[in-house]
Amino acid sequence: MNRPTRRRALVTLASGVGVVAGSFLVAGFAERWVVLALARTLFFLTPDGLVAFGIQRLGDLAQPLLVVGAGLTTVLLFGGLAFVTVLTGRALDRERAETVFAVGTVQAFVAFALTVAPLPALVGGAVGAAVVGVAGRGAVGGVDVARRDLLRSLGTAAATVGLAGVLGVRRGAGGSSDPKAGGNPAKETSDSLVRTMLSTAEDRSLPLADIDPLVSERFYQVDINPADPDVDRETWSLTVSGAVEGVREYSLADLEGRPAEHRFVTLRCVGDSLNGKKLDNALWTGVPMTDVLEEVGVPDDEPCCVYVRAADGYFQSFPLEAMRSAFLAYGMNGRSLPKGHGAPVRALVPGHWGEINVKWLTEIEVVREEREGYWEKRGWHGTGPVNTVAKLHSVDASSGSVTVGGHAYAGTRGVSAVEVSTDGGESWTEATLSERLPAAIPADADPEDVGGEAADAWRMWRHEYEATGGHEVVVRAVEADGTVQDDAESKPFPSGASGWVSRRVAP
Structure with a gap:
């Protein structure tokens, strides 16, 4: 040249x-x-x-x-x-x-x-x-x-x-930011009920090094595009159509004008590795999806599924029955829903993988035949209930003894115990569990009415013991009905990671 x-x-x-x-x-x-x-x-x-x-x-x-x-x-x-x-x-x-x-x-x-x-x-x-x-x-x-x-x-x-x-x-840039990292949302909100719920979560969190408390300080984000879509809150609308008696369109004002609820809900990404960190929890504000479905009128010969579309081109299909217990969220931790988490409105489907908790929601179509969703077209199978998991993210040997801990989640099946082995799985000891987070509550309720148990939220676990040499720590969760988490290990693709988490600890 x-x-x-x-x-x-x-x-x-x-x-x-x-x-x-x-x-x-x-x-x-x-x-x-x-x-x-x-x-x-x-x-x-x-x-x-x-x-x-x-x-x-x-x-x-x-x-x-x-x-x-x-x-x-x-x-x-x-x-x-x-x-x-x-x-x-x-x-x-x-x-x-x-x-x-x-x-x-x-x-x-x-x-x-x-x-x-x-x-x-x-x-x-x-x-x-x-x-x-x-x-x-x-x-x-x-x-x-x-x-x-x-x-x-x-x-x-x-x-x-x-x-x-x-x-x-x-x-x-910065339009897809998380809720404020650090800080204390319980002290920043003027809503006394939200403040009580967040404070309760803070009080029930276990003292563990290097991990989030029961309300995540930085909630994970996974999207199909590098940049979040720009959705105008004033002109946004949600259309509910398909096999229903009457098509309806809802504005944000329509949804915000309805009786609202606050719910603790945990999300886990289907692409999350076995001991990965795409598992988080927040307090969400919104309205139950069942009210909307009743208004549009679902026929007695129930259709099988819903097909959900989003402003970023994402789409997903899953059983209608799962949508009946879903939640249309427009608030997060006492603030308006952040752009990066689906503002102005996202869907939350209890106990299911994060991929069907669609953000930037624009349309819900009730359909009579099952369709493939965005990730299903690429070979994933993440429309079902999440796999039970106990994460091991905290290890502290600074005080002479060893303290290990993390979060455990089983979707709507709930976690009743976490068992820890410090000898590679030969013997097991039950760990200390955090109290369950409070149940969903109407947004106009008295703060003194906060109580019950969240239907779809993680728990923290903690175990302290004495050790002198290197050893393998293994953890497993036990569901509310006594079912012990399966030890069969699988990779995230195609149906989500499963198995017992293990980690080598050297005091």
């Missing part, structure tokens, strides 16, 4: 960077950004086996790596488009202005094809064209690109990246 072509290639590569930065400048870290649009396309084209591998092996790194890979691919794609367009302009003996305009037009067109977002595409194309244009006639002509012009081109791309990093991040 001769020098003029090499410098020209650098200019067109910088043009690709300009497209990415220009698009981000307008869209921010949102679905309209060209990188995320390409990431979504690449994910859709990825073979199911590779997706399952990424979820199990890479965990939380899978999506960031996808975005990084999509970013590099996007730069090369738009840089390549600029390079080909410049060569074509030279071959056709076009004027410099015509070639620069053609570069921007081609880049904007392809960006629009990926994002279906006119403004980010136009700005991206304009910046891409400008990067080529400031490189002088050497970028599009038969002469060498001067070093000064090359630096001007690279500087233009770099300046756009810097500007996008300031303005674009403010506009689009």
Whole structure:
């Protein structure tokens, strides 16, 4: 490759960077950004086996790596488009202005094809064209690109990246944030009933190192897209249709105007590893789904299933009977439901894997025949009840004795005990369990009425013992009816991880 072509290639590569930065400048870290649009396309084209591998092996790194890979691919794609367009302009003996305009037009067109977002595409194309244009006639002509012009081109791309990093991040990033990490939601809410329930959970949490109390401080998030959808609370609506007597549409105000409940509900991801950390609990506020189903009128010859759709393109299908006990949540830990957890409204289906607890809910269709959901089309089978598990996340040997602990969860079957073995499973001792969290309660109830037992919430466990040498700790949960957790170990794919958690401890 001769020098003029090499410098020209650098200019067109910088043009690709300009497209990415220009698009981000307008869209921010949102679905309209060209990188995320390409990431979504690449994910859709990825073979199911590779997706399952990424979820199990890479965990939380899978999506960031996808975005990084999509970013590099996007730069090369738009840089390549600029390079080909410049060569074509030279071959056709076009004027410099015509070639620069053609570069921007081609880049904007392809960006629009990926994002279906006119403004980010136009700005991206304009910046891409400008990067080529400031490189002088050497970028599009038969002469060498001067070093000064090359630096001007690279500087233009770099300046756009810097500007996008300031303005674009403010506009689009951080929109999928969790409820405030740290802090104390019980002290931050003005609702006395919510404050009582959260304080009760805090009081019942066991003192364990390095793990969350009974209300998670940072709730896990798993989504099909790197960026959360932008859903307007004012215009949002939920449509309930299909095999019902009358189709109904509900606004957020409609749901918030109904008698509400507060419920402790735990969620576990079907892709969670056996001792992974995609298991969390919160206090949710919303309305029972059964009220909505009664209003639309489900026929006596009951349909089999519901088909649920979300604003981010996600969809899921599961038995109607499971939906009858579901909850439409619009609040979390005394605050409005955060964007990253499905605002304005999400579904919570007791005792089932997280994948059917659909976020950014937009439609519930009652159907007579079973359909495949989003992850079922990729080979997963996570629409059923969760597997029972006792996690071992806390090990503390700082005080002379050893203290181990974690969380245990069995869905609506409940946990009555956690048993611990400190000799690799030869003998077992019952651990200390946290008190059960309070039951669901009407939002207008008196705080003094808080009581009962949550139907679908985890418990903490703790065990302290003496040990001098290295040993294997094994834990297992016992369900409310006395059923001991199965020791048969399975991987997350396709139906969720199962088995006894074990960990080597060296005091």
